[in-house]
Amino acid sequence: xxxxxxxxxxxxxxxxxxxxxxxxxxxxxxxxxxxxxxxxxxxxxxxxxxxxxxxxxxxxxxxxxxxxxxxxxxxxxxxxxxxxxxxxxxxxxxxxxxxxxxxxxxxxx
Amino acid sequence: xxxxxxxxxxxxxxxxxxxxxxxxxxxxxxxxxxxxxxxxxxxxxxxxxxxxxxxxxxxxxxxxxxxxxxxxxxxxxxxxxxxxxxxxxxxxxxxxxxxxxxxxxxxxxxxxxxxx
Numbered sequence: 001x002x003x004x005x006x007x008x009x010x011x012x013x014x015x016x017x018x019x020x021x022x023x024x025x026x027x028x029x030x031x032x033x034x035x036x037x038x039x040x041x042x043x044x045x046x047x048x049x050x051x052x053x054x055x056x057x058x059x060x061x062x063x064x065x066x067x068x069x070x071x072x073x074x075x076x077x078x079x080x081x082x083x084x085x086x087x088x089x090x091x092x093x094x095x096x097x098x099x100x101x102x103x104x105x106x107x108x109x
Numbered sequence: 110x111x112x113x114x115x116x117x118x119x120x121x122x123x124x125x126x127x128x129x130x131x132x133x134x135x136x137x138x139x140x141x142x143x144x145x146x147x148x149x150x151x152x153x154x155x156x157x158x159x160x161x162x163x164x165x166x167x168x169x170x171x172x173x174x175x176x177x178x179x180x181x182x183x184x185x186x187x188x189x190x191x192x193x194x195x196x197x198x199x200x201x202x203x204x205x206x207x208x209x210x211x212x213x214x215x216x217x218x219x220x221x222x223x224x225x
Binding site: 033040041042043044045048087096097099100101102104 | 143150151152153154155158200202213214215216217218219221
């Protein structure tokens with residue numbers, strides 16, 4: 001079966017750095033997305049990785065290792081507004097999105 | 110970026126009534142639209158995939174006669190929850206994708222349905 005694993009919840013301090021991991025086992029791979037979702041709102045796009053390596057975009061970076069079935073989202077200089085759920089989603093061989101359950105990130109002052 | 114709208118943003122209805130939710134791609138043509146349902150503190154659950162001009166493909170466990178999906182044009186898909194019950198109360202989100210190869214899914218803002 002297809003499976004996406006990410007931690008349920010993480011806590012970090014304002015101004016710090018946090019890394020949210022995602023491991024996946026899917027039938028085929030055509031890329032991995034990270035989305036941010038605030039409570040009561042729809043997900044918003046953060047990043048897309050299809051090749052191995054690190055993609056940096058401002059305070060957010062995303063890393064992918066296809067051989068290990070592993071990705072992480074790195075958030076730097078954390079702000080209170082970064083408190084949200086972070087969803088990892090993999091595009092499988094049928095070009096369907098397989099969603100992780102999301103990681104709830106709590107930022108403390 | 111591409112914009113997807115949903116209407117209504119929230120709806121409260123009585124048990125047994127039907128509710129229609131619209132999903133529109135405002136500045137691009139969406140060959141494929143997806144309907145998701147999300148219960149509190151849970152991840153997105155794909156309900157169905159709809160391609161313009163053809164019948165929707167429903168995920169296992171989703172009743173196609175209860176959740177009617179129509180994708181009549183390249184910019185509009187509708188989800189009708191028929192004979193809604195309190196257990197159908199949820200956050201319904203649509204997304205749209207353009208093109209044959211995989212592209213980013215653009216999400217609508219979601220519709221919160223409460224069935225009394």
